[in-house]
Amino acid sequence: MKRSSMYLRMITAxxxxxxxxxxxxxxSIAIGATILSGLVTVYYDVPRQMGAQFRSYGANLIMTGTDxxxxxxxxxxxxxxxxxxxxxxxAPFRYENVRIHEHPVVAAGTDMAGAMATNxxxxxxxxxxxxxxxxxxxxxxxxxxxxxxxxxxTLSYTPENTEAAEDVTLDLTITGxxxxxxxxxxxxxxxxxxxxTLTGEAGTLDVCELSVQAQAEELKQYAGQISNAAPGISAHxxxxxxxxxxxxLSKLQxxxxxxxxVVLALTMICVATTMTAVVTERRKxxxxxxxxxxxxxxxxxxxxxxxxxxxGLGGILGAGLGFVFAQQVSLRVFSSDIRFQxxxxxxxxxxxxIVTGLSSVLPIRSATEVDPxxxxxxx
Amino acid sequence: MSLLxxxxxxxxxxxxxxxxxxxxxxxxxxxxxxxxxxxxGKSTMMNIIGCMDKPTKGEVLLxxxxxxxxxxxxxxxxxxxxxxxxFQQFHLVNYLTAVENVMLAQYYHSMPDEKEALExxxxxxxxxxxxxxxxxxxxxxxxxxxxxxxxxxxxxxxxADEPTGNLDEANEEIVVDLxxxxxxxxxxxIVVTHDxxxxxxxQRTLVLRNGKLHKEVINQNFTGKIQFEDRQEVQPxx
Ligand SMILES: Nc1ncnc2c1ncn2[C@@H]1O[C@H](COP(=O)(O)OP(=O)(O)O)[C@@H](O)[C@H]1O
Ligand SMILES: [Mg+2]
Numbered sequence: 001m002k003r004s005s006m007y008l009r010m011i012t013a014x015x016x017x018x019x020x021x022x023x024x025x026x027x028s029i030a031i032g033a034t035i036l037s038g039l040v041t042v043y044y045d046v047p048r049q050m051g052a053q054f055r056s057y058g059a060n061l062i063m064t065g066t067d068x069x070x071x072x073x074x075x076x077x078x079x080x081x082x083x084x085x086x087x088x089x090x091a092p093f094r095y096e097n098v099r100i101h102e103h104p105v106v107a108a109g110t111d112m113a114g115a116m117a118t119n120x121x122x123x124x125x126x127x128x129x130x131x132x133x134x135x136x137x138x139x140x141x142x143x144x145x146x147x148x149x150x151x152x153x154t155l156s157y158t159p160e161n162t163e164a165a166e167d168v169t170l171d172l173t174i175t176g177x178x179x180x181x182x183x184x185x186x187x188x189x190x191x192x193x194x195x196x197t198l199t200g201e202a203g204t205l206d207v208c209e210l211s212v213q214a215q216a217e218e219l220k221q222y223a224g225q226i227s228n229a230a231p232g233i234s235a236h237x238x239x240x241x242x243x244x245x246x247x248x249l250s251k252l253q254x255x256x257x258x259x260x261x262v263v264l265a266l267t268m269i270c271v272a273t274t275m276t277a278v279v280t281e282r283r284k285x286x287x288x289x290x291x292x293x294x295x296x297x298x299x300x301x302x303x304x305x306x307x308x309x310x311x312g313l314g315g316i317l318g319a320g321l322g323f324v325f326a327q328q329v330s331l332r333v334f335s336s337d338i339r340f341q342x343x344x345x346x347x348x349x350x351x352x353x354i355v356t357g358l359s360s361v362l363p364i365r366s367a368t369e370v371d372p373x374x375x376x377x378x379x
Numbered sequence: 380m381s382l383l384x385x386x387x388x389x390x391x392x393x394x395x396x397x398x399x400x401x402x403x404x405x406x407x408x409x410x411x412x413x414x415x416x417x418x419x420g421k422s423t424m425m426n427i428i429g430c431m432d433k434p435t436k437g438e439v440l441l442x443x444x445x446x447x448x449x450x451x452x453x454x455x456x457x458x459x460x461x462x463x464x465x466f467q468q469f470h471l472v473n474y475l476t477a478v479e480n481v482m483l484a485q486y487y488h489s490m491p492d493e494k495e496a497l498e499x500x501x502x503x504x505x506x507x508x509x510x511x512x513x514x515x516x517x518x519x520x521x522x523x524x525x526x527x528x529x530x531x532x533x534x535x536x537x538x539a540d541e542p543t544g545n546l547d548e549a550n551e552e553i554v555v556d557l558x559x560x561x562x563x564x565x566x567x568x569i570v571v572t573h574d575x576x577x578x579x580x581x582q583r584t585l586v587l588r589n590g591k592l593h594k595e596v597i598n599q600n601f602t603g604k605i606q607f608e609d610r611q612e613v614q615p616x617x
Binding site: 002003005007009013014017018284285290291292293294295298371372373376377 | 426431458459470471472479482483484487490
């Protein structure tokens, strides 16, 4: 039999056959590890969660043409500069002056799916447009013209730069009333294709709104990439959203970090106390081991092994419970599932082993000071 | 050269002379008993011979090495290599099985060898108790495990401090029989005891009193076998 297997047999026997004794230590480590891994999971998942929350307030990047001419081709080039997995949605907008019952109104041609993705906070009474020939009417417009969903509305357009006296008209079915609480309520929205049919001019755009999953720094970088993707286009951040996202994030992360440090310190104190008790309780055994020939080094290796094994077990337990804990926090605070970081498992276990090891150093050193002659004395 | 030689040993605590100018020689293969009243310095002397303590004054030569001058670290090594210890209180690691307790001594000495440890338990008649924890063994069985542990590394000297102090007669006899076997194999034995019957089985009995060597008795009819006196009291005839 190898010495190492006897060593393992000894330290596992010490933990397994003294279960009730070690349970307290194991629990304190596991609870520490649970809170730690839970907090770290939340810490890393918070940016994603917060990002999702903030993106629901609208686009965070706006792409426009620098020289006034912005086309669908420009938009495609710009979008190609953003990684597909970071792009939550992109909505092109082209605004034109049209008339409803001879009153001027702004009509916006867009891609309905993109508009829906970049503006999750838009509320539509009725349905979003799902095909050409349909119209989404801003709430204020709907009120002033007394429009209802299901009705057909005629938009009139006077072509510019043409001699033709005739207005162009297009009949559209109202599928929904748009309620945003903002200026969007003063527009009517139709598909880009319908607007192009109405105006007889295709390919031009005014802006493209993007919702991108990224932190402030990354976002700036994407903006730069878009601006460089093609001449004549530029992108800029929607400051309001990204700035507040970043402040809230850093405050939240600082808080989590602080709690983590406190928990770590408490765990260490708890483990050190437990190990001190363990050593005191086992003075006789230590004396005996020394009497039958254990060197100080052997005593240290054995107790260290025991406490690190304990740390490892606590870590495994804590990593599992920590995920449950993080999941609960996530469900309660952000009402969404946590994304599990597998790396946290080995890291938690390693941290537990190191922390238990460190907090055992002093108690174990005192173990080597046991005088075998004194503790083995009769009585 | 004698295996063990104590030259004018003193152990002084404050103004208490636990050992007071003790000189003593033990030859290789000898079986020596040490007797004396409580507090006479028996354990103090055993601890010094067992490399667990150092004399205040004097020389202790073990195999020609003056262990009174060695560092604590070297003493641990000497104890591991040359000495087997048996205590009155058995002292087993309570979460290790009998065989694991024996293997522990092998582990610190060189290589754990379960087969050899089981053989040692067989020698002390505990082959079928190998997987038991100390709490599942009787006092006598625990002490026999301690004997197996003490002999497993073939030490030069086995030091036993009141090994039968907590045992009943049957177990006392078993342990003394084991000593007898070890003696026959050439192991040097130093056994502290209160029990004259245990002391008498040795070749020589030393008596300590107040830290001094009070007297030395050579056992003429040494057999190594314990002989219990007939304790039946004779009833006076009516
Ligand atoms: N560490 C110590 N400190 C002070 N006095 C001690 C110590 N160890 C032993 N003594 C004293 O030395 C004397 C001898 O003790 P000991 O060798 O244990 O006696 P025995 O084993 O013969 O009963 C006793 O009076 C005891 O109180
Ligand atoms: Mg004593």
